[in-house]
Amino acid sequence: MTPQPASPRPENILRNFVDGRFVEPDGKLFRDIDPATGRTVAQVHEADLPLVGRAVTSARRALAQGWSDTPVRERAALLRRAADRIEERFEEFVVAEVADTGKPITQARDLDVARAITNFRTFADVIAAAGQESFMTELGDGRRALNYAVRKPVGVVAVIVPWNLPLLLLTWKVAPALACGNAVVVKPSEETPATATLLAQVLAEVGLPRGVYNVVHGFGAGSAGEFLTTHPGIDAVTFTGSSATGSHVMRTVADRVRPVSFELGGKNAAVVFDDIDLDEALTGLTRSVFANTGQVCLCTERVYVQRTIFDDIAAGLVERAAQLKLGSPADESTTTGPLISQAHRRKVRHYFEVAEQAGAEVLTGGGIPELGGDLSGGSWIEPTLWTGLTNTDRPVREEIFGPAAALIPFDTEDEAVALANDTDYGLAAAVWTNDLRRGHRVAQQMRVGISWVNTWFTRELRSPFGGAGLSGIGREGGESSLHFYSEPTNVCVQL
Numbered sequence: 001m002t003p004q005p006a007s008p009r010p011e012n013i014l015r016n017f018v019d020g021r022f023v024e025p026d027g028k029l030f031r032d033i034d035p036a037t038g039r040t041v042a043q044v045h046e047a048d049l050p051l052v053g054r055a056v057t058s059a060r061r062a063l064a065q066g067w068s069d070t071p072v073r074e075r076a077a078l079l080r081r082a083a084d085r086i087e088e089r090f091e092e093f094v095v096a097e098v099a100d101t102g103k104p105i106t107q108a109r110d111l112d113v114a115r116a117i118t119n120f121r122t123f124a125d126v127i128a129a130a131g132q133e134s135f136m137t138e139l140g141d142g143r144r145a146l147n148y149a150v151r152k153p154v155g156v157v158a159v160i161v162p163w164n165l166p167l168l169l170l171t172w173k174v175a176p177a178l179a180c181g182n183a184v185v186v187k188p189s190e191e192t193p194a195t196a197t198l199l200a201q202v203l204a205e206v207g208l209p210r211g212v213y214n215v216v217h218g219f220g221a222g223s224a225g226e227f228l229t230t231h232p233g234i235d236a237v238t239f240t241g242s243s244a245t246g247s248h249v250m251r252t253v254a255d256r257v258r259p260v261s262f263e264l265g266g267k268n269a270a271v272v273f274d275d276i277d278l279d280e281a282l283t284g285l286t287r288s289v290f291a292n293t294g295q296v297c298l299c300t301e302r303v304y305v306q307r308t309i310f311d312d313i314a315a316g317l318v319e320r321a322a323q324l325k326l327g328s329p330a331d332e333s334t335t336t337g338p339l340i341s342q343a344h345r346r347k348v349r350h351y352f353e354v355a356e357q358a359g360a361e362v363l364t365g366g367g368i369p370e371l372g373g374d375l376s377g378g379s380w381i382e383p384t385l386w387t388g389l390t391n392t393d394r395p396v397r398e399e400i401f402g403p404a405a406a407l408i409p410f411d412t413e414d415e416a417v418a419l420a421n422d423t424d425y426g427l428a429a430a431v432w433t434n435d436l437r438r439g440h441r442v443a444q445q446m447r448v449g450i451s452w453v454n455t456w457f458t459r460e461l462r463s464p465f466g467g468a469g470l471s472g473i474g475r476e477g478g479e480s481s482l483h484f485y486s487e488p489t490n491v492c493v494q495l
């Protein structure tokens with residue numbers, strides 16, 4: 001049976017969640033729009049400065065009232081209950097995520113909500129297994145000192161996330177933060193406020209003490225995002241979003257010397273060698289360029305192809321792009337949703353114009369599709385591929401964050417590595433080759449946080465994840481998350 005799309009409920013108001021309660025809206029509201037149709041899905045209560053302050057205060061109080069000292073096994077059990085409860089309310093999360101993003105329901109189920117569950121289970125396991133560092137120091141004359149590190153939470157963590165994978169990216173940060181005994185104030189994107197709000201219900205249902213998880217809704221500058229990062233009661237900021245916003249947030253917290261973890265933009269390369277299995281590489285490349293309508297920070301926007309197979313790859317990708325099915329997110333056969341908003345579509349279209357002015361040949365796409373009916377008000381865009389651009393052209397240097405990529409030929413391995421690394425970003429790369437040694441050699445030379453060989457977006461949540469250059473600061477995942485979300489005190493005892 002084809003599931004029904006989320007019915008627009010403009011009378012529905014998404015509330016802020018502070019100190020274990022939903023706050024009755026008494027101020028400004030903004031609209032939550034379904035990008036597939038352009039319809040209003042809900043109204044959202046924008047948190048003002050005093051309300052953000054109350055959220056931070058309630059988080060501090062929760063720490064003081066004992067949350068930070070909760071035994072690890074209790075925190076791990078709570079994370080597991082959260083995962084179980086999301087599983088029980090799975091379709092509610094799916095419907096909310098689809099209504100906010102317009103993404104295909106199959107993706108919301110198989111990736112976004114499924115990963116939220118895995119995030120909670122993984123960090124329950126990670127914290128339950130985590131040890132502490134200890135060293136014996138030889139002081140001479142037979143004297144020794146025992147050093148051991150005691151893991152402590154950082155305190156109140158501001159969690160700011162974007163709209164592309166809202167619940168996945170939120171829980172990727174909230175789960176380890178709670179695992180380490182922190183309290184959080186989360187600011188979801190203004191475009192996608194629903195699942196962070198639903199998560200508040202779930203965490204309350206599974207017994208998270210009040211004040212440990214707070215949600216404040218709103219925008220960035222002059223709104224909840226800025227109120228949060230400038231609040232003196234915040235001990236750390238974990239942020240996923242654009243490099244420009246990351247830079248701004250960094251300056252904001254610099255005066256108070258607060259730690260930041262930044263997962264920022266990407267301009268990711270794929271490098272395709274002529275020894276590949278063509279079909280396998282085309283399947284992988286199609287995913288990496290067009291998944292989530294190109295709105296994944298890890299998506300490939302630069303495809304470097306060995307000249308000997310350039311025409312085959314170009315033709316194969318055009319053929320596969322034509323097979324993508326844009327349509328109602330509720331339809332199980334839809335592969336591709338809209339962009340997140342009309343504003344984002346204007347940005348992506350601007351790059352279409354810049355590419356054509358730079359002399360790009362449009363292999364496919366480049367325009368706005370006519371979907372008709374309910375979908376005519378949505379922010380749809382055509383999957384787009386170009387040739388004829390070089391590394392000096394803006395569409396090859398700047399993050400587009402849409403379903404568009406430039407195909408560029410290379411001749412030698414060294415040239416491919418140099419082209420791929422010729423970027424200010426450094427998030428991800430994908431190398432496609434059947435030569436085992438070359439795969440390792442090239443993957444290791446990439447200046448990125450994650451370098452895949454013959455795959456894309458395959459995630460091991462215990463491995464470090466993050467970016468170099470404009471793509472971020474720090475690493476999260478497994479032990480790396482524990483390092484960010486906890487602060488060790490080293491105890492040194494002379495024996």
Ligand code: NAD
Nearest residue numbers: 161162188189219220221225226241242245263264265297
């Ligand atoms: P954005 O930077 O505009 O917004 C991200 C979040 O920051 C939103 O919640 C927004 O309200 C908030 N914000 C904006 N200005 C702020 C300010 N001055 N102070 C505090 N908060 C502020 O990014 P976006 O458009 O929502 O998301 C797309 C970007 O995110 C792309 O660049 C993409 O590459 C990046 N991204 C990176 C990763 C990663 O893991 N590296 C993952 C997903 C998305």
Ligand code: 6OD
Nearest residue numbers: 164172295296297298459
């Ligand atoms: O998979 C993850 O944990 C992660 N942080 C993915 C980021 C995707 C960017 O849009």
